[in-house]
Amino acid sequence: MALKAITANRLRDGAVVWLGQKGDWVERIDAAATYDEAGAAAALAQAQQDEARNLVVAIYTLDVEILDGAPSPLRTKERIRALGPSVRADVGKQADPIARAAA
Template sequence: MSLQVVTANRLDDGLAVFMTADDGWSTDIGDAVCATDATQAEVLLARANTAAQQVTVVGAYLIDVAKVDGALVPTKYREVLRTLGPSVRTDLGYQAG
């Protein structure tokens, strides 16, 4: 199994966020807590799908990541785009900052 992290969309602004070790959420994938096996991944996903979490985020799911030069990066193109923000308006999202 590859490494996995939990991602979701934050309700107040719609940005892609990643679950942190303290059950918080960060827009930086580098802050994400990483599961190394299927059991850990399912525990993380269950923690992300509690009623308390669903007032902050929506649509939590697991994504595959890899460590590249010590940094976590998504392995699927769709998830790479989600970490960058809208691809049609470069004045919006993370790339505008």
């Protein structure tokens, strides 16, 4: 069973975010918390309160693996969300200096 992370878009600016270790929303997938199947369901339910609080929209879980010690999405779509468009390296999260947010 694949490892899971939880993602959403922040309401006020649409930025792609993942649920972090402290239940906060982080802008880089490196800092995302990961869960097993059961843990993901519980964390998702908890995270959905942030949708009700109008902080984020479109919350869902995604499959990840750990690469070089950090979560990495399995599917192309989620990789593109985590990095930015594959056709322009100068925009999106991939263009920012690699600042691994403190977990």
